[in-house]
Amino acid sequence: MATRSKKTQWVEKKLLLFVLLWMAGSAGCFVPAANAKDVFANxxxxxxxxxxxxxxxxxxAAFAGFPVDTVGNKVRWVQALRDGMIxxxxxxxxxxxxxxxDMDxxxxxxxxxxxxxxxxxxxxxxLDCANCHPDPFKEKFGTSGIKMGAILEGKFCGKCHGAVAFPLTECARCHSVKPDTFRGKFGVQPVEKH
Amino acid sequence: MFNLLKSTNRTMTPLALFVVAVIVLLSASSVLAEYADVVLNRHAEAEGVRPVIYPHWFHRIRFRCKVCHHELGFQMKVGSNDITMAAILDGKFCGMCHNDETAWGLEHCHRCHSGLPGLKTGIRGDNKAGGPGDY
Structure with a gap:
């Protein structure tokens, strides 16, 4: 093992002192202990x-055992429903x-x-059909003028995604069909067996 | 600090990393509102009660979106429903369910009027999304 220089040892000691002081100073954040784990406390x-x-x-407490997500409520709500968790x-x-x-x-x-x-x-x-049709999405495919910029401003998909449903940081969950391998037609897809 | 990270002395690196990790963890310790919580305070504090905290997550476990946003007629944009206590007592909005039949009744004022004084009406996002148009 390499021997450490006196200067290095001095720096290490200072660092250790710094960390200990930081921890002591931060202890106030975790007191009282009962509140530290209560997500509503602060x-x-x-x-x-x-x-x-x-x-x-x-x-x-409510989400214990639910399928875990990385964003939003950290719950996979669609999966939780299908799995019968809720x-x-x-x-x-x-x-x-x-x-x-059932139509993609x-x-x-x-x-x-x-x-x-x-x-x-x-x-x-x-959701009910009326939540999305005819406003903001017209029933006829390709006539609604959906733009990503508008979605990011809270219109179209952005009415829910980014507010109550998984946020717009999760691009690939919607943008999931690779153009170079897609051979079908846009619009309504043949029904897949679930 | 940055000199330490660049240090050629390898024995220093784990300690430096540990210090950075501790600082990051301590800095990230603040708790945030749950995603999609809504604060309603257009009328509440003016009428002398705490703002209402409406938790989407709590209701979603028990009801699908369509129940409130279709059957009960809640518009989806925050601020587009003029929810008054008089209307609720009249069986509209929250009062469609909070009537001691579908859900507990309106005598439990503080379960909804539970917010900190001074909160602004609006929907709360998470660390990545602060709500529509807030990226």
């Missing part, structure tokens, strides 16, 4: 003085008609990016 939203503060369910109600009005549409679209005109595969099924499992 989330910048909830008031710990609120009379019902302790009655509220915490997301980390069973959210589809309606509260008894005669509301529940429609699930492929959207081209994506510049240098991969084409977009849009799954109606994953969306209609959560």
């Amino acid at each position: 989330d910048g939203l909830h008031d710990p003085q609120g009379p019902s503060f302790n009655e509220l369910q915490r997301p980390d 069973t959210p109600r589809t309606n509260i009005v008894p005669d509301t008609k529940i429609k699930i549409l 679209l492929i959207l081209g005109n994506t510049g240098d990016n991969a084409y977009v595969r849009f799954p109606h099924r994953a969306h209609t499992e959560w």
Whole structure:
């Protein structure tokens, strides 16, 4: 093992002292211990003085066992639903008609990016047709004028993706069809067996 | 600090890396709001109660989006629903479910009116996305 010079040892000692002081100084952030693990204690939203503060369910407790994502709520919601981890109600009005549409679209005109595969099924499992049609998406394929810039401004897909659904940092989840190997037609795709 | 990282003395590198790791970890220790939480404070504080924190995640476990955004008529853009306590008491908006039948009733004021004073109305994103148009 290489012998360390006196100067190096001096620097190491100073560094160690620095780290210890830093840790001591930061200890205040973790006190009281009971609050350190409570995600509502300093989330910048909830008031710990609120009379019902302790009655509220915490997301980390609620999400235990859910399929994990890297963004948003860190939950794969579509998968959680399909796996039966959650069973959210589809309606509260008894005669509301529940429609699930199993139809993929492929959207081209994506510049240098991969084409977009849009799954109606994953969306209609959560949403009603009227949430997207006719505003902001016209039913007739290719007539809505979808632009990535508009999406980034919170229009079209950006109404949900980036606000409540997985954010727009996850390009490849939508831009998933490689143009150099795609031989089909844009628009409605043949139904795939699930 | 940067001289240490460039140091030719290899025995220093692990310690320098450790110091950097500790600093990074300590700096990143602040907790953020849960993704898609909505603050409603157009009326709340003016009426003398805490702002409302609406958790999308909590409701999503129990109801699909379509229940509130189709059946109950909540518009999807923050600020586009004029949600007043009078309307809720009249069985509209939150009052469609929070009626002691579908969900617990309106006597639990502080479960919704649970926000810190001074919060601004809006939707909260995560560390990567602050909401629509906020990239």
